Amino acid sequence: MEAQASSTITLDSFNGKSVFITGVTGFVGKVLLEKILRSVPSVERIHLLIRGNRRYPSAAERFQQEVATSSIFDVLKGEDETAFKRLCERKLRFVSGELTAERFGLSEAAFNELAYDVDLVINSAASVNFREPLNDALATNTLSLHTIIQLTQARKTPVVHVSTCYVNGYHEGLIPETVAGPARAALSRAAGGYYKVEPLIEHLQNTVEAVTAACDEPAQRSEALVEAGLREADRYGWNDTYTFTKWIGEQLLLQHMQGQALTILRPSIVESTLHEPTPGWIEGVKVADAIIMAYARQKVTYFPGDPRAVIDIIPVDLVANSIILAGAEALMEPPCHRIYQCSTSSHNPVSINEVIQCVVQEGKQRHREYPNLFASAPRRPFVMIPGWAFHGGLAVAYRLLAWKQSLFSWLGAAVSSSQLSNLDAMVKLALIFSFYTRPRYRFSNENLCALAARAGAHEQEILPVATTGMDWQHYLQRIHLPGLNRYALRPRAIKAAGFKKARARRTAVGA
Numbered sequence: 001m002e003a004q005a006s007s008t009i010t011l012d013s014f015n016g017k018s019v020f021i022t023g024v025t026g027f028v029g030k031v032l033l034e035k036i037l038r039s040v041p042s043v044e045r046i047h048l049l050i051r052g053n054r055r056y057p058s059a060a061e062r063f064q065q066e067v068a069t070s071s072i073f074d075v076l077k078g079e080d081e082t083a084f085k086r087l088c089e090r091k092l093r094f095v096s097g098e099l100t101a102e103r104f105g106l107s108e109a110a111f112n113e114l115a116y117d118v119d120l121v122i123n124s125a126a127s128v129n130f131r132e133p134l135n136d137a138l139a140t141n142t143l144s145l146h147t148i149i150q151l152t153q154a155r156k157t158p159v160v161h162v163s164t165c166y167v168n169g170y171h172e173g174l175i176p177e178t179v180a181g182p183a184r185a186a187l188s189r190a191a192g193g194y195y196k197v198e199p200l201i202e203h204l205q206n207t208v209e210a211v212t213a214a215c216d217e218p219a220q221r222s223e224a225l226v227e228a229g230l231r232e233a234d235r236y237g238w239n240d241t242y243t244f245t246k247w248i249g250e251q252l253l254l255q256h257m258q259g260q261a262l263t264i265l266r267p268s269i270v271e272s273t274l275h276e277p278t279p280g281w282i283e284g285v286k287v288a289d290a291i292i293m294a295y296a297r298q299k300v301t302y303f304p305g306d307p308r309a310v311i312d313i314i315p316v317d318l319v320a321n322s323i324i325l326a327g328a329e330a331l332m333e334p335p336c337h338r339i340y341q342c343s344t345s346s347h348n349p350v351s352i353n354e355v356i357q358c359v360v361q362e363g364k365q366r367h368r369e370y371p372n373l374f375a376s377a378p379r380r381p382f383v384m385i386p387g388w389a390f391h392g393g394l395a396v397a398y399r400l401l402a403w404k405q406s407l408f409s410w411l412g413a414a415v416s417s418s419q420l421s422n423l424d425a426m427v428k429l430a431l432i433f434s435f436y437t438r439p440r441y442r443f444s445n446e447n448l449c450a451l452a453a454r455a456g457a458h459e460q461e462i463l464p465v466a467t468t469g470m471d472w473q474h475y476l477q478r479i480h481l482p483g484l485n486r487y488a489l490r491p492r493a494i495k496a497a498g499f500k501k502a503r504a505r506r507t508a509v510g511a
């Protein structure tokens, strides 16, 4: 299981190689692609699996319109946009495909041709919605891995699979970079170290069938499938369907890629870039940001959590660097299974309270610098309280509000609905995110640091993977919040971000 440390890891291993990447229309995927194009010139070809949408039915069109236009490429475009276009034309190949379809929806011939051309697979695509219906989460985060495995069979192609630190579920304490097990149920383990998940998958598929058969109405069925996912996840030891199905996915890869090179790379909560290509670049509203936004909009004053606990945040450029380094290693070292956690809580911890203080201070002192985040200086504090106090307080607040509403309507006066909607927003956020605001775990990244230490001097310089020495106050106040304001919350995006719609991945984005 453990990597056999031997030679120096260098980017030379990418010389003339062809890489297949999924998920480049997403946050991590865009940063990864930009970094490869900018810093790994020796890569010969990059195949991008992108599914078409109603507006842009083919991968190439969607790339041109939704990826190439992203500000993540501004540095690379520099003064010469034509050179960027030429670089894309030279390196990129587009695969219009759906991850969950058989052979990604490709013909057998096209799939085989792809399989024979690819030297390294980087699988970043996922459904990161914490409240995805069980059937969809299972299809995207678990069953699609059969097709990834199939793609690697002909040439025993190495895979770097982007997972999440939160596959460790309800486990507590210092979490090592090893195969995780269910915290609440006993599943049998194979000699290879992985858990045998086929019976579990069958059980979940039966659950999906039963729930589907019991609900005729589509919206009701979808909600029932969300609830079923959460129930099953909790029963086995996970907070949500996303992390549960990602965990099952890890087991499938470990099982079916015995004897092949497989690297599972688990980031924690991914946030804006620390350094490259420009500090603060971010897309969408992530876990911590959804709560920060709710506070900035004065929708949330109290939140359930433990202010002294350590929250694990990792800048996205360090995740991209880790993926590239892990890819270089997988291409040059003997095939084996490796697990790396891209995390900060064990080597450069930041407490939830420190994060809150940074945000509150910026809101009070410099809210005008963040027009897209703060409409005005927040008047109320932002306080983390124990879960029991939060839920008890909410029950009282709802009762008082109901009493106030009856009194007002008896008096014939209009009642403002904003207090009620603020309470609802708080409840919804707490439901989705409170597991992440009372962390009782820290993620070790020792293996990843050991990998970085084996990298060549040039690679160590251009591919940092850890935040050692990083000042959190500086990152949060001078990099992340300005980045959030500038890149994720441009005026047009504000309405769409909300808490209701947008694409689920932009609001309930995963860790």
Ligand SMILES: NC(=O)c1ccc[n+]([C@@H]2O[C@H](COP(=O)([O-])OP(=O)(O)OC[C@H]3O[C@@H](n4cnc5c(N)ncnc54)[C@H](OP(=O)(O)O)[C@@H]3O)[C@@H](O)[C@H]2O)c1
Binding pocket: 022, 023, 024, 025, 026, 027, 028, 029, 049, 050, 051, 097, 098, 099, 100, 123, 124, 125, 126, 127, 128, 140, 162, 163, 164, 165, 246, 266, 267, 268, 269, 270, 271, 286, 505, 506, 509, 510, 511
């Ligand atoms: N963001 C975090 O905080 C975080 C933390 C830990 C781990 N991770 C992991 O990092 C990876 C990337 O996350 P992210 O934040 O970049 O997510 P993201 O922004 O939501 O991007 C997800 C990507 O997956 C693609 N995808 C989803 N379903 C697909 C399907 N059926 N067929 C083809 N493509 C599909 C999406 O394509 P469309 O545009 O077509 O939907 C998109 O490109 C994931 O594996 C996630 O588990 C993320």
